[in-house]
Each structure stands twice: as structure tokens, then as C-alpha cells.
Amino acid sequence: MAHDPDTPLPPLRYAEGGVTAARGFTAAGVAAGLKKTGRPDVMLLFSEQPASAAAVFTTNQVAAAPVVVSRASVADGIVRAAVANAGNANACTGAQGMADARAMAEEAGRRLHVPAGEVLVASTGVIGVPLPITRVLAGIGEAAERLEGTPADSAAEAIMTTDTFPKQAAVTFESQGRRYTMGGMAKGSGMIRPDMATMLAFVTTDAPLTAEACRAALAGATRTSFNRITVDGETSTNDTCLLMANGAGGGSPIGPGGGAFEAVAHALAHVCGELARMIVRDGEGATKFITVVVRGALTDADAETAAMAVAGSVLFKIALFGGDANWGRAASAAGASKATVDPDLIEVSFGGVVTCREGTAVAFDEEAAAAALAEEDVEVVVDLHLGACEATVWTCDLTYDYVRINADYRS
Amino acid sequence: MAHDPDTPLPPLRYAEGGVTAARGFTAAGVAAGLKKTGRPDVMLLFSEQPASAAAVFTTNQVAAAPVVVSRASVADGIVRAAVANAGNANACTGAQGMADARAMAEEAGRRLHVPAGEVLVASTGVIGVPLPITRVLAGIGEAAERLEGTPADSAAEAIMTTDTFPKQAAVTFESQGRRYTMGGMAKGSGMIRPDMATMLAFVTTDAPLTAEACRAALAGATRTSFNRITVDGETSTNDTCLLMANGAGGGSPIGPGGGAFEAVAHALAHVCGELARMIVRDGEGATKFITVVVRGALTDADAETAAMAVAGSVLFKIALFGGDANWGRAASAAGASKATVDPDLIEVSFGGVVTCREGTAVAFDEEAAAAALAEEDVEVVVDLHLGACEATVWTCDLTYDYVRINADYRS
Numbered sequence: 001m002a003h004d005p006d007t008p009l010p011p012l013r014y015a016e017g018g019v020t021a022a023r024g025f026t027a028a029g030v031a032a033g034l035k036k037t038g039r040p041d042v043m044l045l046f047s048e049q050p051a052s053a054a055a056v057f058t059t060n061q062v063a064a065a066p067v068v069v070s071r072a073s074v075a076d077g078i079v080r081a082a083v084a085n086a087g088n089a090n091a092c093t094g095a096q097g098m099a100d101a102r103a104m105a106e107e108a109g110r111r112l113h114v115p116a117g118e119v120l121v122a123s124t125g126v127i128g129v130p131l132p133i134t135r136v137l138a139g140i141g142e143a144a145e146r147l148e149g150t151p152a153d154s155a156a157e158a159i160m161t162t163d164t165f166p167k168q169a170a171v172t173f174e175s176q177g178r179r180y181t182m183g184g185m186a187k188g189s190g191m192i193r194p195d196m197a198t199m200l201a202f203v204t205t206d207a208p209l210t211a212e213a214c215r216a217a218l219a220g221a222t223r224t225s226f227n228r229i230t231v232d233g234e235t236s237t238n239d240t241c242l243l244m245a246n247g248a249g250g251g252s253p254i255g256p257g258g259g260a261f262e263a264v265a266h267a268l269a270h271v272c273g274e275l276a277r278m279i280v281r282d283g284e285g286a287t288k289f290i291t292v293v294v295r296g297a298l299t300d301a302d303a304e305t306a307a308m309a310v311a312g313s314v315l316f317k318i319a320l321f322g323g324d325a326n327w328g329r330a331a332s333a334a335g336a337s338k339a340t341v342d343p344d345l346i347e348v349s350f351g352g353v354v355t356c357r358e359g360t361a362v363a364f365d366e367e368a369a370a371a372a373l374a375e376e377d378v379e380v381v382v383d384l385h386l387g388a389c390e391a392t393v394w395t396c397d398l399t400y401d402y403v404r405i406n407a408d409y410r411s
Numbered sequence: 412m413a414h415d416p417d418t419p420l421p422p423l424r425y426a427e428g429g430v431t432a433a434r435g436f437t438a439a440g441v442a443a444g445l446k447k448t449g450r451p452d453v454m455l456l457f458s459e460q461p462a463s464a465a466a467v468f469t470t471n472q473v474a475a476a477p478v479v480v481s482r483a484s485v486a487d488g489i490v491r492a493a494v495a496n497a498g499n500a501n502a503c504t505g506a507q508g509m510a511d512a513r514a515m516a517e518e519a520g521r522r523l524h525v526p527a528g529e530v531l532v533a534s535t536g537v538i539g540v541p542l543p544i545t546r547v548l549a550g551i552g553e554a555a556e557r558l559e560g561t562p563a564d565s566a567a568e569a570i571m572t573t574d575t576f577p578k579q580a581a582v583t584f585e586s587q588g589r590r591y592t593m594g595g596m597a598k599g600s601g602m603i604r605p606d607m608a609t610m611l612a613f614v615t616t617d618a619p620l621t622a623e624a625c626r627a628a629l630a631g632a633t634r635t636s637f638n639r640i641t642v643d644g645e646t647s648t649n650d651t652c653l654l655m656a657n658g659a660g661g662g663s664p665i666g667p668g669g670g671a672f673e674a675v676a677h678a679l680a681h682v683c684g685e686l687a688r689m690i691v692r693d694g695e696g697a698t699k700f701i702t703v704v705v706r707g708a709l710t711d712a713d714a715e716t717a718a719m720a721v722a723g724s725v726l727f728k729i730a731l732f733g734g735d736a737n738w739g740r741a742a743s744a745a746g747a748s749k750a751t752v753d754p755d756l757i758e759v760s761f762g763g764v765v766t767c768r769e770g771t772a773v774a775f776d777e778e779a780a781a782a783a784l785a786e787e788d789v790e791v792v793v794d795l796h797l798g799a800c801e802a803t804v805w806t807c808d809l810t811y812d813y814v815r816i817n818a819d820y821r822s
Binding site: 059060061062063089091092093094096097126127128129130236237314315318319321322324326327328329331332334335336340341342343344346356358359360361398399400402403404406407 | 470471472473474500502503504505507508537538539540541647648725726729730732733735737738739740742743745746747751752753754755757767769770771772809810811813814815817818
């Protein structure tokens with residue numbers, strides 16, 4: 001994803017419509033009775049014409065049935081539709097779970113007249129409870145009937161679990177002289193950490209990407225978005241991020257590399273970044289959106305490792321909840337990571353207020369620091385003063401409400 | 412630390428007196444005004460005769476000044492005294508912090524008529540605030556005057572920070588036909604995870620261990636005690652565990668290896684295990700003491716990795732706070748670890764109630780599970796059914812009070 005800084009990419013324009021903003025995509029969410037609240041919980045996403053695709057999945061060895069099924073179906077680079085349910089993760093559900101995941105793909109394929117092998121399946125919710133498959137299948141049928149003319153909002157809502165708001169983003173961008181659209185939706189608010197999380201994301205574009213270009217663009221985009229956020233350090237069994245490119249915007253096929261590809265990759269990285277930051281902003285019980293920047297690291301990997309360590313520190317996240325400029329916990333978390341750190345060089349600032357320099361407390365304006373920490377958005381910069389590498393990670397604070405939400409999730 | 416199971420070790424007998432239970436050790440804690448509460452906060456521990464010693468320290472690259480000073484002083488295997496303060500960690504305090512740590516050793520040495528290089532220094536408390544060194548030095552002087560006849564309780568209290576109770580343990584044991592004593596004290600209740608934690612531990616024995624034997628015994632004992640507990644996954648800047656052996660119990664010098672050494676190592680592992688479990692039981696805000704056993708792992712390292720992952724899962728710890736037999740989170744945490752896991756073989760039980768077998772929910776007695784989870788002590792067993800290796804880790808639940816305690820610690 002390296003881009004020549006002398007050749008500015010054409011600007012992105014914000015668009016409406018989320019996962020159906022791009023031409024040739026329809027989606028609908030319906031209430032199939034999986035959520036006790038009666039809110040939408042089954043989602044169908046459809047490309048009217050064949051689409052190239054790529055997906056990334058959880059790295060957890062305990063992968064849910066839909067992940068196992070979808071890994072196989074996306075392997076050939078063609079996905080025509082996606083079906084998802086919220087309220088039940090279909091994870092740790094054994095042979096029945098596998099049969100249920102396949103039944104979801106088959107029912108979606110039958111309703112949409114596409115092969116089941118071209119349908120990606122995703123589930124999110126409680127682990128270890130058999131899927132109420134009859135309801136899910138009925139929901140799929142209903143969603144298929146409502147695809148035409150339904151705004152994407154119901155689809156975005158149907159994948160929510162503990163999320164408090166639907167997450168959608170879309171942009172238009174120029175590539176090879178044409179204007180394309182890239183849009184998507186995501187869910188996730190807890191169990192969020194790098195290498196994916198309890199998150200589902202579906203991104204669509206009408207640019208004519210090849211499957212190989214989809215894979216390259218998605219790998220680059222997730223590295224700087226979904227893999228740079230952490231809510232609670234947990235890696236879920238169900239994480240899935242799908243990119244579909246149906247070429248409905250016309251033009252020649254775009255393979256990986258070159259200017260046309262770079263424009264698409266830039267738009268994808270933007271949409272994924274927006275969705276990722278929305279997930280953090282909706283972190284379970286979160287009251288603050290925290291940007292952790294580590295600079296001055298010896299290597300990019302060190303910068304990322306140290307930033308993830310600071311952003312992942314339970315104690316540090318609780319200090320920020322308490323409005324406490326506890327730079328000692330930031331320095332300690334960086335020092336406990338595998339990144340090379342010289343304790344006598346560390347500098348830490350909160351919202352621009354330097355609180356520690358050369359590893360030691362400096363006199364700082366406590367009022368200014370308190371004001372910065374009282375904001376909803378807080379930026380913490382840890383400068384290791386060792387090299388020129390930098391990484392940014394987004395996280396949220398850890399609060400009483402996070403404990404409350406997760407103390408009785410299963411019941 | 413391998414022991415021939417056919418040769419039973421002589422039984423241990425519980426003893427009173429903590430860190431001064433062994434002959435020839437005295438200790439005292441005094442209130443020097445570092446704690447706002449006016450409780451004891453400066454501690455002195457002294458061996459009347461020269462003692463062999465070994466210590467292990469935090470792995471955090473941001474090591475506090477006392478750790479840097481003490482690493483050097485213990486390197487020659489001789490420690491005659493230890494001085495510690497609570498309420499201020501003397502970490503991230505720069506050159507002044509180093510000077511203060513050295514001043515503590517010098518003042519203790521001066522008062523006790525031993526070289527400063529034979530005094531171990533430890534501090535625990537808030538990071539990044541200069542030590543009120545005048546008060547600390549006055550406290551050292553006062554403690555030195557009180558060494559004779561003071562029970563160990565004041566010393567155990569003087570190293571406490573957020574601890575709610577002092578932690579002491581002692582046993583007597585037989586080795587080479589004599590009866591020796593091993594006793595110790597520890598502090599710690601948050602920022603506790605493997606590779607040491609915000610914990611200080613001081614263990615003394617009157618057995619005549621060589622310095623080499625001290626190192627070997629301490630390495631073995633910490634591996635199965637302080638490195639097998641986790642409260643919140645944080646690695647502190649100040650962790651220190653000291654073993655002093657003064658030989659006041661008589662007998663020939665005991666080197667590493669052989670029956671006499673094994674008897675001492677066994678007693679040390681017992682005392683360290685007791686202290687480690689007390690730390691978990693006093694976990695900040697904890698309401699439950701949780702024993703996580705992983706068995707059926709392919710290797711010892713896998714068993715330990717998986718057990719630490721389950722015990723370290725924030726979501727799992729919150730589920731136990733909520734009394735929720737959420738085996739899915741245990742399976743997910745094990746699966747997200749580097750240990751080899753086959754999701755279709757995992758078995759999980761809570762207090763003997765099997766909730767998941769072959770990676771899938773089984774019908775279980777919800778009442779029995781709820782009763783097991785309502786206990787203060789909960790045992791969770793994750794059987795990977797892959798091999799014969801097993802590891803046990805101790806942790807506690809994560810509660811509202813943990814958040815409260817840590818949201819305003821600095822202020």
C-alpha cells in the first residue's frame with residue numbers, strides 16, 4: 001500500500017447508503033426472532049451480477065461453523081451473496097452447527113438463484129447454543145423478498161449485538177477516469193482486538209477488481225484499520241470481513257498494483273478505517289475514544305507492538321476512564337511489551353500536554369491535562385525517541401458498564 | 412525441581428512468624444508518612460549473620476530505580492538486609508530516583524552496620540512521583556531501632572499498597588536430619604501477571620543454602636507460584652522476590668541438587684505458592700478465587716499458555732463475577748492462545764460440572780453449576796484431550812470494584 005507522496009490520490013467524497021451505496025448491490029435485514037428485543041437479526045446482502053471477493057477471518061483456533069464454511073466458499077475469489085445472523089454465534093456447536101451454517105448458505109442460494117458455494121455465511125452472538133435454524137431460514141426467505149428498494153440501514157442493524165448504533169460508511173472515488181463507489185457496514189463493540197475481533201464487516205464496491213486485487217486491497221486495509229483497534233484484548237470465534245467487487249461501475253478489470261488499484265485501495269482503507277473507529281467508539285460501556293500514537297520506534301513492528309500494548313492495558317484504560325493522566329501506566333505497558341524501549345528516553349503526552357520526558361515526570365499544567373482528559377476524544381502520544389517509526393491504534397476506556405454488560409451476557 | 416515420586420518428601424509443618432520465623436532474622440515496619448492513612452510504610456529486614464541470597468525481578472524494560480540497584484547488589488549472592496517502602500514506586504523518577512534508591516541502601520547499611528552493597532532495596536506504589544526521601548530515611552532509622560522483638564506483622568503491613576490483608580506464610584521442614592524453618596511475606600493485589608507482577612516477596616530460611624542453591628530453588632519455586640498467577644495481565648516496574656538463607660539452623664552447606672536441597676526447595680515452593688495464592692485471593696476488587704486447570708495438553712508449555720490465556724481473559728473473568736458458566740469464553744480464550752487446540756475435543760467444567768464436551772454444549776445441571784459458581788472458590792478445568800500435560804494457574808474475577816480502585820489510583 002506504499003503510495004508515492006508526490007502523486008496525490010484523487011479526493012474521496014462521502015456518500016450515503018452504506019453497503020448498498022455501490023451500484024448493483026441490495027441488502028435487507030429482518031427480525032427473525034433471535035433477538036429477545038424483536039429487532040432485526042437476519043441479514044442478506046446480494047450482488048445482482050457475479051462479483052470478485054476476498055475475506056479475512058478470525059485467527060482463533062476455535063473458529064465458528066460459519067467461518068469454516070465461508071473460508072471454503074470464498075477460496076475461489078467469487079462471492080455473490082452474504083447471509084448473517086446476530087444473537088447466536090453458531091460457535092462450539094459441533095456437527096449440528098456445521099449443518100446449520102451450510103443450511104443458511106443453501107437457503108440463501110436457493111432464494112437468490114445462486115450456488116450455495118457463492119454465499120458467505122456469518123454469525124455473531126452467544127457461543128455454544130444451537131442456532132434456532134428454522135427461524136433463521138424463515139428470516140432468510142423474508143429478507144430475500146425485501147431486497148429491492150430496502151435501505152441498507154436494516155441490514156446494518158440486523159448484524160448488531162451489543163452495538164448501540166449501526167455502523168456504515170461510504171465514499172465515491174475516481175479510478176481510471178471513472179467514478180466508483182465503495183461502501184460498507186460493520187458490527188462489533190466488545191471482544192475486539194487485532195487479528196480481527198468479534199466483528200463482522202461487509203464492504204462492497206462497483207469497481208471492477210479482480211479477486212487477486214480484492215485480496216491485496218483487503219489485506220492492506222485491514223492491517224491499518226480492523227487490526228489496529230482493541231476494546232478488550234479478546235479474539236472472537238466469528239470474525240469475518242468480506243469485500244465484494246462486482247464491476248457494475250464499468251471499466252477494465254483492475255488487478256493488484258498500479259494507479260487504478262491504488263485509488264481503490266485508498267478508498268477501501270478509508271471505509272475500513274471509518275468502520276473500525278466506529279467500533280471502538282461504540283466499545284462496550286466506553287465513555288472515551290482514545291487514539292494511541294507511538295512514535296520514535298526503531299521499527300514499524302515495534303511501533304505497532306508498543307501501541308497495542310498501551311492501548312490494551314486494562315489499567316491504562318481504567319485510568320483514562322477516571323480522567324487520570326497516568327503516564328506511568330503508559331510507560332510501563334510499553335516497557336512490558338516486546339518492543340525495544342529505553343526507559344530513560346520515553347516521552348508521554350495527553351492531548352498535547354507533555355507529562356513525562358526522558359522517562360521522568362515533568363511539571364505540567366494539571367488543568368490543561370485535566371481538560372484534555374475530560375474530552376470524549378483523547379490522544380495519547382508515546383514517543384520512544386529511538387527511531388523514526390510510528391503506529392496509531394484506537395481504543396476506548398474500560399468502565400463499570402463494560403463489566404455490567406459482560407457479567408450477564410449469556411443469560 | 413523433578414522429584415522421585417517413590418521417595419516421599421518429609422511432611423511440612425505450618426509455623427507462625429512469617430519472614431522472621433526462621434532463626435536469626437528480624438524485621439520491623441514503621442509509619443514514615445508515605446501513606447496518607449498513617450499506616451506502616453517503611454520496612455526493614457535483617458539477618459544477624461551473613462546470608463546467601465537470590466532474587467528475581469520484573470521483566471519490564473521500564474524497571475524502577477530500586478530494581479536496578481538491587482539487581483547489582485544481589486549479583487554476588489550475598490544479601491544481609493532488605494529495605495522497602497510502600498506508597499511510592501520510585502519508578503520513572505530518573506537520576507534522582509537512582510540516588511534515592513542508593514540512599515535507602517546506604518542508610519539501612521549504616522544503621523545495621525553492613526555494607527550498602529549487601530542491602531536489597533524495594534519500592535511499591537505510584538509511578539513517576541519523586542520519593543519523599545527524607546521521610547523514608549527517617550523511617551529506616553526508626554525501623555532499625557525496633558528490629559529486636561518486633562513481630563513480623565508490622566513488616567508485612569509496611570509493604571502493602573491496595574492489599575486488604577498482610578500476606579505471610581511459614582513452615583518447618585526436615586533436611587539432612589535437622590529441622591529448618593522457611594517463612595516469608597508478600598504484597599500485591601493488582602498489576603499481577605506472570606513473569607512477576609506488582610508484587611514484592613521476601614522469604615527467609617535458616618537452612619545453610621549456598622548462593623547457587625538459592626538461585627536454583629528460587630527459580631523453581633517462582634515458576635510454579637508467582638509466575639502462575641494473574642490478576643489483570645499487567646507487568647509492573649517494581650517486582651522483586653528475595654530469598655535469604657543464613658544457615659542459622661546449622662548443618663553443612665547445601666548446594667543445588669540432592670535430597671537435602673530437594674527438601675528445602677519443596678518448602679520454598681510451598682511458601683511461595685501460599686503467598687502467591689494469597690495475592691490472587693486479595694486481587695483488587697475480587698470476589699472469587701479461581702483455579703484454572705488445563706489438562707490434556709500436548710506439552711507443558713502448551714498447558715501453561717492455555718491456562719494463562721483462560722485465566723487472563725477479561726471477558727471470562729467478568730463472566731465468573733456474574734456467576735455465568737460461560738464455557739464458550741474459556742474455549743475461545745484457549746483457542747486464541749498459541750497453545751495447540753482442537754476445537755472438536757475441548758471439554759470444560761466448572762466445579763466438576765461438565766458444560767461442554769467435544770467442543771459442544773452438553774445438557775448440564777444448571778442448578779449445580781450455579782451453586783458451584785456461587786462459591787468463593789471456583790475450579791475451572793479445560794481438558795484439551797490432546798496429550799498428557801497439565802498446568803494450574805490461579806486468578807480472580809474482574810469486578811466493578813477493580814475499575815473503581817484503579818480509576819483514581821494516582822489522585
